[in-house]
Amino acid sequence: xxxxxxxxxxxxxxxxxxxxxxxxxxxxxxxxxxxxxxxxxxxxxxxxxxxxxxxxxxxxxxxxxxxxxxxxxxxxxxxxxxxxxxxxxxxxxxxxxxxxxxxxxxxxxxxxxxxxxxxxxxxxxxxxxxxxxxxxxxxxxxxxxxxxxxxxxxxxxxxxxxxxxxxxxxxxxxxxxxxxxxxxxxxxxxxxxxxxxx
Amino acid sequence: xxxxxxxxxxxxxxxxxxxxxxxxxxxxxxxxxxxxxxxxxxxxxxxxxxxxxxxxxxxxxxxxxxxxxxxxxxxxxxxxxxxxxxxxxxxxxxxxxxxxxxxxxxxxxxxxxxxxxxxxxxxxxxxxxxxxxxxxxxxxxxxxxxxxxxxxxxxxxxxxxxxxxxxxxxxxxxxxxxxxxxxxxxxxxxxxxxxxxxxxxxxxxxxxxxxxxxxxxxxxxxxxxxxxxxxxxxxxxxxxxxxxxxxxxxxxxxxxxxxxxxxxxxxxxxxxxxxxxxxxxxxxxxxxxxxxxxxxxxxxxxxxxxxxxxxxxxxxxxxxxxxxxxxxxxxxxxxxxxxxxxxxxxxxxxxxxxxxxxxxxxxxxxxxxxxxxxxxxxxxxxxxxxxxxxxxxxxxxxxxxxxxxxxxxxxxxxxxxxxxxxxxxxxxxxxxxxxxxxxxxxxxxxxxxxxxxxxxx
Numbered sequence: 234x235x236x237x238x239x240x241x242x243x244x245x246x247x248x249x250x251x252x253x254x255x256x257x258x259x260x261x262x263x264x265x266x267x268x269x270x271x272x273x274x275x276x277x278x279x280x281x282x283x284x285x286x287x288x289x290x291x292x293x294x295x296x297x298x299x300x301x302x303x304x305x306x307x308x309x310x311x312x313x314x315x316x317x318x319x320x321x322x323x324x325x326x327x328x329x330x331x332x333x334x335x336x337x338x339x340x341x342x343x344x345x346x347x348x349x350x351x352x353x354x355x356x357x358x359x360x361x362x363x364x365x366x367x368x369x370x371x372x373x374x375x376x377x378x379x380x381x382x383x384x385x386x387x388x389x390x391x392x393x394x395x396x397x398x399x400x401x402x403x404x405x406x407x408x409x410x411x412x413x414x415x416x417x418x419x420x421x422x423x424x425x426x427x428x429x430x431x
Numbered sequence: 432x433x434x435x436x437x438x439x440x441x442x443x444x445x446x447x448x449x450x451x452x453x454x455x456x457x458x459x460x461x462x463x464x465x466x467x468x469x470x471x472x473x474x475x476x477x478x479x480x481x482x483x484x485x486x487x488x489x490x491x492x493x494x495x496x497x498x499x500x501x502x503x504x505x506x507x508x509x510x511x512x513x514x515x516x517x518x519x520x521x522x523x524x525x526x527x528x529x530x531x532x533x534x535x536x537x538x539x540x541x542x543x544x545x546x547x548x549x550x551x552x553x554x555x556x557x558x559x560x561x562x563x564x565x566x567x568x569x570x571x572x573x574x575x576x577x578x579x580x581x582x583x584x585x586x587x588x589x590x591x592x593x594x595x596x597x598x599x600x601x602x603x604x605x606x607x608x609x610x611x612x613x614x615x616x617x618x619x620x621x622x623x624x625x626x627x628x629x630x631x632x633x634x635x636x637x638x639x640x641x642x643x644x645x646x647x648x649x650x651x652x653x654x655x656x657x658x659x660x661x662x663x664x665x666x667x668x669x670x671x672x673x674x675x676x677x678x679x680x681x682x683x684x685x686x687x688x689x690x691x692x693x694x695x696x697x698x699x700x701x702x703x704x705x706x707x708x709x710x711x712x713x714x715x716x717x718x719x720x721x722x723x724x725x726x727x728x729x730x731x732x733x734x735x736x737x738x739x740x741x742x743x744x745x746x747x748x749x750x751x752x753x754x755x756x757x758x759x760x761x762x763x764x765x766x767x768x769x770x771x772x773x774x775x776x777x778x779x780x781x782x783x784x785x786x787x788x789x790x791x792x793x794x795x796x797x798x799x800x801x802x803x804x805x806x807x808x809x810x811x812x813x814x815x816x817x818x819x820x821x822x823x824x825x826x827x828x829x830x831x832x833x834x835x836x837x838x839x840x841x842x843x844x845x846x847x848x849x850x851x852x853x854x855x856x857x858x859x860x861x862x863x864x865x866x867x868x869x870x871x872x873x874x875x876x877x878x879x880x881x882x883x884x885x886x887x888x
Contacts, residue, residue, distance in 0.1 A: 375435050375439075390496065409433065414691040415437075415441045416433065421757065425691075
């Protein structure tokens with residue numbers, strides 16, 4: 234007899250931030266018999282958002298999971314989505330290349346992210362993480378990206394700087410090791426060998 | 432994953448506070464170039480430097496771009512040239528110096544050190560020839576830097592060598608009198624010279640070092656100054672130990688940046704990585720000054736009582752931060768006080784708050800010595816020798832490196848202004864108290880024995 238495929242969902246929740254949201258969501262999912270095996274959570278402009286993956290020992294309808302979470306919130310307070318985890322679609326080969334850090338600073342204006350992400354996509358650069366912070370009219374973008382091995386980094390840096398200058402912003406692309414070396418305590422030689430610090 | 436705050440802190444150091452790699456210095460052993468006739472040796476020297484350092488500047492520029500950190504100077508430090516000069520004539524010394532100068536230009540480095548003699552205990556004919564050739568060498572080459580070690584804790588002080596150096600410094604000043612004695616800015620006289628120092632003018636590849644090695648000098652007085660200022664802005668009544676702690680943390684970050692660049696340059700060139708030398712080496716730019724750090728700590732007048740303690744605090748905190756950051760810390764590692772190259776120190780000398788004697792006291796607790804001091808052109812050789820002897824004594828007794836770079840300025844008197852331009856900066860000719868007071872003592876020559884290393888109180 235063939236074993237049943239595991240029942241695994243990807244859950245996303247968007248809700249105005251308050252204390253104990255993550256407790257409420259994880260309680261709802263765990264009480265249905267799930268093991269939560271992946272979480273990414275942040276708050277953007279007062280909105281809490283989380284994406285988690287949960288594996289269930291026994292099959293559970295996705296709508297049951299969704300309703301269990303919604304019951305933890307007031308009507309119309311939260312937006313919840315539950316989709317089956319598709320291992321075939323997520324099992325893409327890892328993006329090859331070296332990690333760089335993008336920083337953009339200056340006065341905010343519409344179109345910055347569109348310009349930046351278009352430029353990065355055209356170069357085959359994968360965005361691993363992106364954060365934006367505001368201080369009055371000033372904005373700071375910090376992105377972690379993977380740069381393809383054959384990309385001419387100097388040319389890319391120049392194009393990036395010019396694209397940001399056209400928006401009256403200051404932009405830099407620097408290898409992540411300069412930030413890791415100056416902020417972590419592990420041996421520098423391990424960074425150059427591509428080994429993570431313990 | 433990196434945090435935004437950490438990324439922005441590093442970015443601020445790089446973009447606003449002048450954090451840079453002050454020098455990537457490649458050490459090259461030239462001892463296998465010994466050959467006769469001299470023309471053959473000179474060709475071998477040129478060929479070896481081109482072979483080893485041909486890609487140095489290009490790689491440094493690539494790595495600088497990759498990390499977004501400036502590598503300000505790319506330099507060479509060769510094994511002591513005096514070894515190559517044994518049994519040669521004065522014209523051979525000049526030919527060798529010119530070959531070094533040409534090779535440095537070929538590989539596009541701005542300075543080459545190692546025109547060096549180690550004479551703390553005695554002097555070979557080749558070492559004497561090297562010292563006597565310095566007026567011609569330093570006046571007819573652009574990139575060659577010279578250093579002479581006249582003392583060590585192990586050997587004591589070679590007072591005869593000091594006397595020869597005093598005479599030589601005056602001859603170098605006169606040979607470069609049309610440039611206000613600038614040749615002397617490329618000559619450092621040491622006690623306990625380090626074998627792996629990447630900073631000029633004293634860089635050379637010492638005994639016990641590899642065949643070819645990358646040593647890195649990082650600086651960053653601007654970074655340290657801003658860190659101290661931020662601390663005091665947030666806590667105006669902070670104590671000295673809090674300042675020391677802040678300097679230590681900042682030194683850690685600066686050292687790590689240098690080690691990253693140095694190790695990658697070495698790795699890509701396929702040579703050994705030697706040391707990272709975190710020395711707060713100022714430039715004449717405002718915001719890149721060690722003197723400004725003392726002012727930020729609360730010294731309104733540099734040279735006032737308390738200045739030596741401030742130097743000691745800074746020097747020690749820099750060393751501790753560097754030592755925690757890397758197991759490959761070496762060279763001088765501490766705080767430099769090169770008067771001409773630091774606008775705040777130069778102003779203090781001009782204002783009269785910082786005297787030669789106070790500077791000498793500061794050198795007992797800083798990482799080097801009396802560095803880039805302008806002196807009257809008519810200074811007596813015995814006075815120069817006395818200054819060198821005093822500085823050597825501080826190094827020998829305290830088991831530390833001290834050096835002097837003294838620049839007698841022909842035709843200039845106390846209080847005159849001199850500007851060398853660029854990184855060498857500008858300054859005021861300093862006064863020497865009792866200039867003739869030790870003539871008889873200096874003229875005795877000989878050797879000051881090594882100090883006792885027990886009964887240490």
